[in-house]
Amino acid sequence: MRHKLNNNLNQNQISKLIKINHPFLMVDQIKKLKPAKYGEGIKIINKNEWFFKCHLLNDPLMPGTLQIESMLQTIICIIYSDNKKKYGNLLITKSNANFFRKINSAGKLEIKANILDLKKGILEANAVTKFKGLKTSEGKFKFIDPKFFKKEYLVKLK
Numbered sequence: 183m184r185h186k187l188n189n190n191l192n193q194n195q196i197s198k199l200i201k202i203n204h205p206f207l208m209v210d211q212i213k214k215l216k217p218a219k220y221g222e223g224i225k226i227i228n229k230n231e232w233f234f235k236c237h238l239l240n241d242p243l244m245p246g247t248l249q250i251e252s253m254l255q256t257i258i259c260i261i262y263s264d265n266k267k268k269y270g271n272l273l274i275t276k277s278n279a280n281f282f283r284k285i286n287s288a289g290k291l292e293i294k295a296n297i298l299d300l301k302k303g304i305l306e307a308n309a310v311t312k313f314k315g316l317k318t319s320e321g322k323f324k325f326i327d328p329k330f331f332k333k334e335y336l337v338k339l340k
Contacts, residue, residue, distance in 0.1 A: 189215045191259060200258050205232050208252035209259065209293065217264035218300060223256035223293035227285065227313075234286075244285035249319045250277070252308035256295040257323065261305065270304065272325040279321035289314045303330025 185276040191212040197203055227244065234242040254274070261269055285291065295309035305325040311318045 189213070191215060191263070196255070196259055197321075199262050200255060202255065206251070207255070208248055209255045210257065212256065212259050212263075212311045215260065215263055218261060218297055220294075221256055221260040221263075223252060223259070223295065225252050225291040225293070226285045227287075227289055229288045229290055242286060244291075246281050248317065249285070249311055249323055250279050251322050252293050252294060253279075253311060253319070254289060254323065256293045256309060257297070258270050260295060260297055260307075261300075270327050270329040271322070272327055272336050274323060275326050276324040277321060278323075279319060281319045283313065283316055285318055291318070303327040 191199070193207065193210045196209055196212060197207055208225055210226050211224040213222045213224065215221040231244070233248060241302055258272065261272070283331065290313070292312045293309055294312075295307060297307050299306040303326055305327070306323070307319070307325070308322045309321045
């Protein structure tokens with residue numbers, strides 16, 4: 183399904199585009215969207231978030247895996263906003279993330295993501311998150327679109 187998009191996406195548009203709903207939707211808004219190139223995601227974190235209630239009870243914080251998920255969801259929005267018909271469900275084949283600060287309070291998580299390379303079913307991207315203006319994490323990711331590859335090649339990737 184192709185979506186008519188401008189350079190901003192709201193939470194409902196994001197959910198329809200990437201097929202993820204609350205509570206696992208880790209991006210509330212996409213701004214400055216340049217399909218297949220760049221976008222900025224925003225996640226508003228409030229003090230009652232579900233992960234604060236169950237992750238490290240003595241020192242609650244947003245898990246690093248959810249920070250990675252916010253980066254990945256922003257990247258997928260950038261790709262699928264180009265023309266989802268071109269892409270199947272992308273598989274992550276490589277990821278590398280670094281974490282610099284805790285996210286343990288309410289505030290705005292900003293995600294800036296770039297598509298570094300996109301050709302022949304292989305996608306490389308990076309993203310950086312900031313919380314309250316300070317860098318909290320960064321990641322570099324590689325994806326493949328399985329429909330571009332023969333089954334024999336995908337078995338070799340395992």
